Amino acid sequence: MRFAACHPSRRHIMLAALAAACLASSAQAQELTGTLKKIHDDGIVALGVREASIPFSYFDGQGTVGYSQTIALAIVEQIKKTLALPELKVREVPVTSSNRIPMLQNNQIDLECGSTTHTHERESEAAFSNSFFQYAVRMIVRRSSGIVDFPDLAGKAVVTTAGTSDERLLRELNGEKHLNMRITSVRDHPDAFAAVKDGRAAAFVMDEPIVYGFKATDPRPDDFVVTGTPLGYEVYACMFRKGDAPMRELVNGVIERMQTSGEAERLYNVWFTQPIPPHGINLNFPLSAAMRTLFAHPNDRALD
Structure with missing residues (x-):
């Protein structure tokens, strides 16, 4: 006696795939902690930006641009990949030297890469990434x-x-x-x-x-x-909430890759040795020996 082969319908296959994707997404959400979980649940990454820290993070009349702003956006792209959220929204939140740490502590921002100095004293209030400028x-x-x-x-x-x-x-x-x-x-x-x-x-x-x-x-x-x-x-670094090991690993991974691959030096030359927006001014601030050493040996040490 011959038995007919059982072929699941296309509808059943699609439903099974959808269920598997939902389970995977649910498992991923359960595994997430700290800032990455907050970003995943909110569907938004709140990025602290400066309005006039030229050429690091500033408003050029059309949007926020700059050397450290570019690093911040590279980190955002990695967050999108890690969370499998390609359409993740980015909310830019203007901060100042006085309010940036309180805004981080109050969950008003998730990440800040502007012109924030990493000092030993500040380590009691926030976490700092690998340095990106000395x-x-x-x-x-x-x-x-x-x-x-x-x-x-x-x-x-x-x-x-x-x-x-x-x-x-x-x-x-x-x-x-x-x-x-x-x-x-x-x-x-x-x-x-x-x-x-x-x-x-x-x-x-x-x-x-x-x-x-x-x-x-x-x-x-x-x-x-x-x-x-x-x-x-002193050194500048990105800033995020204390005790967040997954966020530290993600942020430092992006910065280290940029520095050891040569991408960070190319980015530096764009913002410090060439005309920059909005008026095409050149800062004529060549890469120092200390910066070359930093790029060759990424680290998150404060210098004070």
């Missing part, structure tokens, strides 16, 4: 001021940005050297540079690439000079 802390002054180094600021009005490691370094210098500087901390970088431009402050003390960015993009760049023996050397 720099010196210096100052920008009017060329006509005659100011060359920090002792020249004795008794003068000096401005920096509130909530930054630079503010701490500046106040420590003021106390240790008895310079009697009149230090003002303002909301964000543009406010600080404006104080130098209109004469309310003799100097703006900040990360070297930030002040070079303001000099390069000013209508009269030759009126200003970046000067001063570095107060210290």
Whole structure:
């Protein structure tokens, strides 16, 4: 006796495949923890962005662009792949030096890659990725001021940005050297540079690439000079919530691949040695030996 072969219908096959996909998705969601689970459940990644940290993360009149913004978007792409969510939405949330850590802690942002310094003190509040930029802390002054180094600021009005490691370094210098500087901390970088431009402050003390960015993009760049023996050397890193090992692994994996493959150096040259939007200004800030070493040996160590 011959028995007829049992051929499942196409409908049954499709239903079985759909059920398997749902089970896989459910299993994946159950395995996820921390930030990746939050992003998966919300269907949105909240990305903290800066509005005027040229050339790292800033608004160019059409959208948020920059060196570290490009790194952030590469991380977002990896999150999409890891979660199998190609249509994952990205919500850009403007942050400042003062509010970026509280916004991370309050779940208003999931990731921030702007111009945030990784310090040992901040490790009690947030987690930091592999460093993506190393720099010196210096100052920008009017060329006509005659100011060359920090002792020249004795008794003068000096401005920096509130909530930054630079503010701490500046106040420590003021106390240790008895310079009697009149230090003002303002909301964000543009406010600080404006104080130098209109004469309310003799100097703006900040990360070297930030002040070079303001000099390069000013209508009269030759009126200003970046000067001063570095107060210290620090690093920028992406920031995410503490104790989140899966997020750390994902973020560091992206940064390490970019740095060891040569992609990070190519990206650096785009933003620091070529004309950038919106006005085609070139910062002329070539890659340093310290940055080459960082790219060859990715790490997440604070330098302070």
